[in-house]
Amino acid sequence: MIDSIHYDSLKSVARLIRSREISPLELTEYMLARIESVDQQLLSYATVTADHAMDAARKAEREINGGQYRGPLHGIPIAVKDLCYTRGIRTMGGLEVLRDFVPTYDATVVTRLEAAGAVLLGKLNLTEGALSGYNPNFDIPVNPWGSELWAGVSSSGSAVATAAGLCFASLGTDTGGSIRYPSMANGIVGLKPTYGRVSRYGVLALAESLDHVGPMTRTTHDAAIVLQAIAGADPDDPTSLDEAVPDISAALDADLSGLRIGVDEHYMKEGTDSGLVTAIEGVIDKLIELGAEVIEVTMPESDPMELRNLWLPITGYEALRARSETFPARAEEYGGYLRGVLELGLKMTQDEYTDAMSRRQAYAQVFTTELVKVDAVICPAGGFVFEADRDAQYGDAEALKPIVRHFQGQFTIPADLAGTPSLTIPCGFSDDGRPYAVQFLGSHCSEQALCQIGHAYEQASEGNSHHPDF
Numbered sequence: 001m002i003d004s005i006h007y008d009s010l011k012s013v014a015r016l017i018r019s020r021e022i023s024p025l026e027l028t029e030y031m032l033a034r035i036e037s038v039d040q041q042l043l044s045y046a047t048v049t050a051d052h053a054m055d056a057a058r059k060a061e062r063e064i065n066g067g068q069y070r071g072p073l074h075g076i077p078i079a080v081k082d083l084c085y086t087r088g089i090r091t092m093g094g095l096e097v098l099r100d101f102v103p104t105y106d107a108t109v110v111t112r113l114e115a116a117g118a119v120l121l122g123k124l125n126l127t128e129g130a131l132s133g134y135n136p137n138f139d140i141p142v143n144p145w146g147s148e149l150w151a152g153v154s155s156s157g158s159a160v161a162t163a164a165g166l167c168f169a170s171l172g173t174d175t176g177g178s179i180r181y182p183s184m185a186n187g188i189v190g191l192k193p194t195y196g197r198v199s200r201y202g203v204l205a206l207a208e209s210l211d212h213v214g215p216m217t218r219t220t221h222d223a224a225i226v227l228q229a230i231a232g233a234d235p236d237d238p239t240s241l242d243e244a245v246p247d248i249s250a251a252l253d254a255d256l257s258g259l260r261i262g263v264d265e266h267y268m269k270e271g272t273d274s275g276l277v278t279a280i281e282g283v284i285d286k287l288i289e290l291g292a293e294v295i296e297v298t299m300p301e302s303d304p305m306e307l308r309n310l311w312l313p314i315t316g317y318e319a320l321r322a323r324s325e326t327f328p329a330r331a332e333e334y335g336g337y338l339r340g341v342l343e344l345g346l347k348m349t350q351d352e353y354t355d356a357m358s359r360r361q362a363y364a365q366v367f368t369t370e371l372v373k374v375d376a377v378i379c380p381a382g383g384f385v386f387e388a389d390r391d392a393q394y395g396d397a398e399a400l401k402p403i404v405r406h407f408q409g410q411f412t413i414p415a416d417l418a419g420t421p422s423l424t425i426p427c428g429f430s431d432d433g434r435p436y437a438v439q440f441l442g443s444h445c446s447e448q449a450l451c452q453i454g455h456a457y458e459q460a461s462e463g464n465s466h467h468p469d470f
Helices: 002-007 010-018 024-042 050-065 108-115 156-163 180-186 220-230 265-269 274-289 304-322 336-347 350-371 397-404 413-418 447-460
Strands: 045-048 077-081 119-124 170-174 189-192 212-217 260-263 293-296 376-380 422-429 435-441
Touching: 002 024, 010 024, 010 220, 024 045, 024 050, 024 077, 024 119, 024 156, 045 156, 050 119, 077 108, 077 156, 108 119, 108 220, 119 156, 156 170, 156 180, 156 212, 170 180, 170 189, 180 189, 180 422, 180 435, 189 220, 189 447, 212 220, 220 422, 220 447, 260 274, 265 274, 265 376, 274 293, 274 376, 274 422, 274 435, 274 447, 304 336, 304 350, 304 413, 336 397, 350 413, 376 447, 422 447, 435 447
Parallel strands: 077 119, 077 170, 260 293, 260 376
Antiparallel strands: 045 119, 170 212, 189 212, 189 422, 376 435, 422 435
């Protein structure tokens, strides 16, 4: 059983651990061996914390054998994006200037995962500072569905490790689409929560007013389990929400009767790959079969470049302040793309930032007005995975243009500007075997409804039964 367990769902493995059919220690040893063997070609891990993981697995085993079972994450090997502080373990954020940075405390999300009994296997690679390009001194994770395929933007290591069975769940962050793009590209589930639903304390910032932390898994139920563990108010993060987190897992099996799915045909199809459109139409048909009602909505005009031009100045201004200790003082250690965005922030005035935030608020109001009419709006998750030149991903904005033009930011940027949640799930494959993904956009704190919809679709379809053979 252990030799094929790496693609099992977190939920099913938790059941085996709780019944003592498999031990956390045995499972962790197996996963560490798999990482050592497989990740040499996939490059998803920045740091493997083998000793830390084995200590946590021994502790979990003692507790479970002693009748102290903490819940579905107890003894489960997971990994986190290398933006999350880990006490005594380096946290680099894909930044050369932080290559030797070792935090003295854990991020709140890490503390909460460990309180739930999870076993930390290591820290996962990402783009430089969580933007679009990589620092030349760091690895680019390899998409397990095809080495020539783009692995997504900043949470790429999290997506690759999860898709390839190198952890049972991971954490990613999303500022402009960085949970959703990699989830789409690697064929996994990505849940971007409501802004403030998950604490950002101890997570390296890209743009504080836009950053979200969320789970990346292979099923919606697994994402709900992880979100349940990491969500909730945090006195160390003043932007965290003081709202109760519902028991999302308990409501997943409710039927979809009466749930309203918003569809804007123009929004969904404009510029979208025809095969992906057909796949999403199949998802809509399946949801109707399950009892959902389709409601026509009108999403705000969403030219990708106009949205990017609204998002980028806010990001540049806030990113500069997050990196003020090392930029511009150590500008030569930065890669071209991030350096360019920080230079943009350096040129901006407070009035320009205030104006950008005002325009953001106006856009977010129109966007959320449509969301509250339904339980979820269905659309692509950011486009369709494409072939990407690896050298270009180390370049500046000009070198990255052939890659960035594939981004369908109209499907990712709005939910970050508005701070609303979204769920990305796989929905089939192209004729040449590339993953398709669909996204459900929800209104404030609607994670429970989004997960209910995603789970119902997975249960009624082939769901997440396909895995990469690399």
